[in-house]
Amino acid sequence: MSNKTKVTIIGGCGHVGLPLGIILADSPNFEVTQLDIDDKKIAQVNAGEMPFMEEGMEPILRKVASRTLRATSDMGCLESADVVISVIGTPVDRHLNPLLKEIHRHADQTIERMKDDALLIMRSTLYPGVTKLIYDRIKMRKRNIHLAVCPERILQGKALYEVPELPQIVGAFEKEAERRAGEFFKRITKTVIYVHPLEAEFGKLMxxxxxxxxxxxxxxxxxxxxxxxxxxxxxxxxxxxxxxxxxxxxxxxxxxxxxxxxxxxxxxxxxxxxxxxxxxxxxxxxxxxxxxxxxxxxxxxxxxxxxxxxxxxxxxxxxxxxxxxxxxxxxxxxxxxxxxxxxxxxxxxxxxxxxxxxxxxxxxxxxxxxxxxxxxxxxxxxxxxxxxxxxxxxxxxxxxxxxxxxxxxxx
Ligand SMILES: NC(=O)c1ccc[n+]([C@@H]2O[C@H](COP(=O)([O-])OP(=O)(O)OC[C@H]3O[C@@H](n4cnc5c(N)ncnc54)[C@H](O)[C@@H]3O)[C@@H](O)[C@H]2O)c1
Missing domain, CATH: 3.40.50.720 (NAD(P)-binding Rossmann-like Domain)
Known part of the structure; x- marks a missing residue:
């Protein structure tokens, strides 16, 4: 049995999800699944091919693809994950308010499949208050899932250099979730900064x-x-x-x-x-x-x-x-x-x-x-x-x- 941490990244073939997954998969601690709905990108990633430009990433992807990293559209991978990272696009309506129905649907199907005691990290740029809505959803369903919001701050194209260097912002409503998210990011970056979830969301927009x-x-x-x-x-x-x-x-x-x-x-x-x-x-x-x-x-x-x-x-x-x-x-x-x-x-x-x-x-x-x-x-x-x-x-x-x-x- 592998003692690696199992990570699933939702939106794993996108501009934020894929570089993060590759960096995790290239470290000795993680086994990574990139969950996505885009079959073309899934096939490319599994073949070791970057679907978009990202400096220095393709050679590492070739090294990890089908070893410590795989891409799939099968949501079953959420069930065994110790850590789920959600980094899909964050939809807003034509008045620029978040599409609550979408958020609830996404949260429900994720929470439903995750195992007990797992960690859910929201990494997309979120409208302030969205993490609280997801937190309430978890509580309403009486699920033991730890939730944190950890916004991505990389410059597109420079993830390889910035993910390990940039301090990671972590926001959580509960101490245990905060501790786990902090421990997770300390394995790939040097500094972790703890804030309130609303500060994490607002700060990223700011x-x-x-x-x-x-x-x-x-x-x-x-x-x-x-x-x-x-x-x-x-x-x-x-x-x-x-x-x-x-x-x-x-x-x-x-x-x-x-x-x-x-x-x-x-x-x-x-x-x-x-x-x-x-x-x-x-x-x-x-x-x-x-x-x-x-x-x-x-x-x-x-x-x-x-x-x-x-x-x-x-x-x-x-x-x-x-x-x-x-x-x-x-x-x-x-x-x-x-x-x-x-x-x-x-x-x-x-x-x-x-x-x-x-x-x-x-x-x-x-x-x-x-x-x-x-x-x-x-x-x-x-x-x-x-x-x-x-x-x-x-x-x-x-x-x-x-x-x-x-x-x-x-x-
Ligand atoms: N692009 C950047 O440099 C950058 C930097 C920081 C933060 N962000 C934020 O990160 C988030 C994602 O941005 P991006 O540029 O990576 O977007 P993207 O469109 O490149 O990637 C999103 C991925 O999610 C997949 N997806 C959509 N719905 C899905 C679902 N239900 N299940 C599984 N996969 C699904 C898409 O197929 C796509 O591959 C956004 O909130 C964005 O604002 C982006």
Whole structure:
């Protein structure tokens, strides 16, 4: 009989569940089952193939697949697990409130199958109060299951380095659950920090909103500068140089993906829409594609071919979930003669090869992939790079007419 801890990860073939499962399976203490509903990803994982990009993970997956890690859609694996980790997507309705029916259904089918004295860890980003609903469900059914909420904080693509390094937040209503969850994470990470479950849930939303606001801040100043006919990156570089208080400022760029916007909006909904900075950040970040169109002047676009280089929601990533490059594509399809989209990482049958995209007269950077770093463009092309990714000699909206108060005042 193996004395390893049996772990089942629900949502185990996803962006959070799979890296965690691989790291656990690669340590001597665990036997890991990745429970998922996606048969294609299950087959890939069992064959030792990553279904998405995650730095350094595939060689480890190849090593552990079908040994200490397996993927399945059979919920029977919940019955023998000592620890169940739930990391499925966290659905919200169109008003951004949690879908209670879904949460109850998921909680019930999990609790029902888990064995007595097992530990249930909620690792998804949860709307504040959801862990309490699950806790009440466990108590109502008189089950002896220990519940903790331990939000994931990794940067997508960097799990291999961040899971062992980042302090783990643990929240539980009962001491025994807190102790067990703490002991569990101490086996894979250095520091565990204990908080109340509501603090764990709220804190995770706060961190993601913080980052979303940070990007909105940069994007707001970018838009302001461009409107005044100023080059944001000249100012950014000049004022940031050897000035410690600006070191953490991000550059401008598309702020998108499956987490930051969703979680900022969850906090807006939770606060009865009184989180006004969060709502404003949405307006700013989501307006960047519209701003690009405005500066390129829709009337002129009609006669031009335009290309978007990079369709993922961020650089060096293959994930297109909620990518603003797609929003830009949809806007361009209204105004431009033709739109070419390209990305070496994103699986999408509508994309064209880079060489074809480079034939366009207007080139817009949609995601700053490292593979684009050395591209050079002929002088006659209009190149739009809101990320400040290419060297600053590139043309940046130089055909745009400066507008804004300065112009009005001097008139
Ligand atoms: N992506 C990130 O970098 C990141 C970071 C921190 C936290 N989170 C949070 O983690 C959660 C999951 O995000 P993700 O990016 O991994 O999502 P994902 O869509 O990549 O993964 C979710 C997985 O769950 C599976 N699934 C859905 N319903 C299921 C069910 N009933 N039973 C079993 N499997 C099921 C899906 O098939 C998918 O493989 C979300 O709450 C997200 O906000 C994500």
């Amino acid at each position: 961190v993601n909103s913080w980052r979303y606001l940070d990007f909105a801040n940069a994007n707001q100043f970018y838009i302001l500068c461009q409107r005044y006919g100023l080059d944001f990156y000249r100012i950014f570089e000049a004022f940031r140089y050897e000035y410690p208080r600006m070191k953490t400022w991000p550059k401008a760029g598309f702020s998108a993906g499956p987490c930051l916007l969703k979680d900022t909006l969850q906090l807006c909904a939770f606060s009865n829409n009184l989180f006004s900075l969060g709502s404003q950040a949405l307006v700013v970040n989501e307006s960047l594609p519209n701003f690009i169109i405005e500066r390129l002047q829709p009337a002129n676009l009609a006669g031009h071919t335009v290309a978007i280089l990079g369709m993922a929601f961020k650089g060096n990533c293959d994930d297109k979930r909620d990518s603003l490059a797609y929003k830009l594509k949809n806007l361009l399809k209204v105004y431009a003669k033709e739109v070419y989209c390209t990305d070496p990482h994103v699986p999408d049958a509508d994309l064209v090869p880079l060489e074809k995209a480079l034939e366009a007269e207007v080139i817009i950077l949609g995601a700053p992939h490292a593979v684009y770093a050395d591209l050079q463009f002929p002088k006659e092309k209009i190149v739009v790079d809101v990320f400040g990714f290419w060297p600053r000699t590139e043309v940046r909206f130089d055909k745009a007419v400066p507008i804004g108060n300065l112009v009005q005042i001097s008139d």
